[in-house]
Amino acid sequence: MKPLWLLCAASFTLSAGEARQFTDPQSGLKAWEWTGQGLELQQIQRIPDQTRAFFLGRGFDSADSDRIAAQCVFQTVFRNQGDQAVDVDLANWRVRTRGETRPFRTRAAWQASWEARASPQGARIAFEWALFPETQTFAPGDWNMGMLLYPAAPGDRADLHFTWQAGAERQEGVIEGLICARNADAAKASRATGDDE
Numbered sequence: 001m002k003p004l005w006l007l008c009a010a011s012f013t014l015s016a017g018e019a020r021q022f023t024d025p026q027s028g029l030k031a032w033e034w035t036g037q038g039l040e041l042q043q044i045q046r047i048p049d050q051t052r053a054f055f056l057g058r059g060f061d062s063a064d065s066d067r068i069a070a071q072c073v074f075q076t077v078f079r080n081q082g083d084q085a086v087d088v089d090l091a092n093w094r095v096r097t098r099g100e101t102r103p104f105r106t107r108a109a110w111q112a113s114w115e116a117r118a119s120p121q122g123a124r125i126a127f128e129w130a131l132f133p134e135t136q137t138f139a140p141g142d143w144n145m146g147m148l149l150y151p152a153a154p155g156d157r158a159d160l161h162f163t164w165q166a167g168a169e170r171q172e173g174v175i176e177g178l179i180c181a182r183n184a185d186a187a188k189a190s191r192a193t194g195d196d197e
Contacts, residue, residue, distance in 0.1 A: 017173045029185065034162075034175050038082020038140075041162060041173070044075040045181035046147065048154050054130070059123035064114070068127075072152035072180030077145040080138035087165040090134045095150050097158040102151040107134055110149075154182040 017036025024031060024044075031044040052069035056062070080086050094101050107128060114124045132146030152158050159176045 019175045021177070029181060030179060032175050032178055034173050036173060037166070037171065038080065038084075039086065039164065039173075040077075040079040040081060041175070042075075042077040043148070043160065043175060043178055044077070045179070045185070046073040046075055047181045047183050047185060048073075049183050051147075055123070055127065058126035058130075059120045060127075061119075064117060064119050064123070068149070070153065072150035072154060072156055072158065074148050074150065074178070074180075075145065076132040076148045077143065078132075078138065079143040080140055082166075083140055084166055085137055085139045087137050088133075088135065089163070089165075090132070092163040094161045095152060095158050096161065097150070097152045097156050101161075105149065105151065107131060150180065152180050154180050156180045 017034050017039075019032060019034045021030060021032050023029070029045040029047070031042055033043075034041045048069040051071075051073045052065045055065040055068050060068070078088065090104050091106075094103055110127065111124060114127065130147050132148050133144060136144060138144070150156075150158055156179075158178045158180065159174060160178060161172060161174050163170060163172045165171075
């Protein structure tokens with residue numbers, strides 16, 4: 001049986017694009033950038049401690065902050081540098097990791113879980129606004145950023161299969177070999193740059 005992402009990709013045009021990986025010279029954390037068709041998509045590692053501190057500071061308790069930090073989190077930046085509007089819908093994006101292909105968990109599913117756990121409303125609103133939008137139309141020159149919580153864990157490797165709609169044409173790009181950051185990655189980066197001295 002073919003993997004789900006192969007079946008889904010049959011209805012898309014695989015777009016010519018280029019992915020490159022680079023390392024932030026200050027933090028030592030890795031980032032990946034895909035460019036093509038006038039678009040740019042970046043996936044920037046976030047270590048669990050960063051994510052935990054961010055959500056503790058926005059009203060979540062330790063247990064809920066730990067729950068979010070147990071996910072693989074990337075800061076996502078999407079830019080439309082082309083000459084036509086494009087539509088993005090995360091419902092069509094997939095993550096391939098540990099031999100399985102999975103969709104992203106929806107905001108509605110996350111919010112239902114926060115309500116069930118009686119998380120504070122202010123924290124739930126902050127969570128909503130911190131995430132990369134599920135759907136958005138990007139006019140030429142538009143960009144946006146937010147966190148993507150991958151269906152993976154720190155230390156996992158993943159391939160991101162993403163799509164967008166440009167006019168009547170639906171297209172797909174791939175970033176392979178993403179590495180979900182662990183706290184140890186930041187410790188190594190700090191030692192390499194001398195930040196812990």
